[in-house]
Amino acid sequence: MRPGPVGRLSRFLVGCHPRRWRERYGEEMLDVLDQHQASTRTVVNLAASALSTHADPAYRTEGLSPSRLRRAALISAAITAPIVLVFGSLLGYAAWQDRWHLSGAGGVSAMAFAPGQRLLVSAVGGVGEDSMETVWDITDPARPRQLSAFQGGQPTALSPDGRIVATVSYGGQPVLWNMANPRRSAKIAVMPAFDGNVLCGEAFSPDGQILATAYTDQIFLWDVASPARPRLLRTLAAPVTPVIQPPPPFSPQDITFSPDGSILASVTGTDQVTVWNVTDPARAARIATLTGPRDFVQAITFSPRGNLLAVVTYHGTVLVFSLADPARPARTATISGIMADALYPDGLLQHPDAPPCPSCGPANYAVAFAPDGRTLTVVVARQEGNVTSAYSTAARDTVFTWNVTSSGALSGVTTATRNGEDSQPTLAPDGRTVADGSPTSNAVYLWTPP
């Protein structure tokens, strides 16, 4: 019977033993191999035996001829090649895995959903190009699937068709990424930064043609119909109110277009909301300014019909304005004191560090109307520890849901809570699914209140 490749390799390795060894045992070993079912183990065993007998003073022969050197090199290669292959592939796989599991990079710092798309982009790491984005397919919210990862700033907005993600780079520059193929995201444009201005938010118009970038006292409207060549259409000077100390925390939901794209609402002066007519973006103009209880505005959202605007403030006041006539906005609902029902982890009413330090934020917020406009959901996330030192990651989400009347009044609140390890909630376009980012890894938790 003709030996197979393993059998032939075994016979070759018998020939790799020192000459004196072969003269003594070679024939016997070949005879054993004729009867033995050779396996990979046999090959490794014979290679090791060849090497050790070469090292054995009893068989080591004097001098190193070129043929002996060649043979020694072949034996070493035969032994090391499989090891290098196996470990190389393992290392490569680990490096590939590392793209997804950035253990040292901190937790999820920002998230953005694509309206109407089953895509979510999350970022780990700080502001700037050193943060890593992960693109998720959330078709099955119970099992988000990672599509790709790329490095480049915090995501703040996804275009409605899910093809472009706008991020904030290290220098405060808006950066556009092509996500037409979510598995291979590519940078398509870097827009200029504006000195002395902090980029606080970005929003795409519903048709995806306009990108609004909000700074502390200015808003820029960009034509992004050709995303590789963004064109500045209009600069809006937002009224600046005296800066209140301490400065408000970054709020991800502070600029948004109405569903028909005719109105832009933005947080201005930290405690107001300005409504702009952007029917013709190149001639956009202020229509009205909405004021609340002189509290930092944290999140704003339009109702699906665009006639209502909901506002949540830092210390837990929920406001609804009717924009049926945008020039004469009317407040239709004011709910304050929801913080009394939004507890800290372990059901604590008071921050465990009380008296609270100035940098301890009362909470983080997300707000959204249901697609039918009949309910309004506000998520309040309270974190146990000092937000800046983050010695504790325990947090509790409290989800408030009100019925919304056609006139914009709120009634019949229901609440749901979830304890987790995350502090920055984001609401999915369905207005119900809450996304929480892990504070220690790039994991994203999606859950729906009962």
Place this chain on the structure above:
Amino acid sequence: MSMHGKFDGLGRFADPSLLIMTSLANGPKHGYAIMTDVAAFSGIRMEPGTLYGALSRLERRGWVRPLAAAERRRPYEITAAGQEVLAEQVTTMQQIVQVARLRTAMAWGA
């Protein structure tokens, strides 16, 4: 159940020299016969490299002796010195087995 079961991994703890001498204790055998015999009584599959490495060491110590080869097959037999060493080894192992049995029985509360 196959003898090459979950304890096959114990092969690395078993001394090939001891296995070979045990195999040769009841009469001379050639290389492949030692391998099959060892597998039969211990379940340990010895590879040719290990077998001949151990045989060469045993030969040099004078505990095993090669006999005249019949064609390519050369039988080996255990020497008187080898038998002595084997007997010593077995005595030591019997002591170990006895202690191990006692201690595991105590640990199991038997």
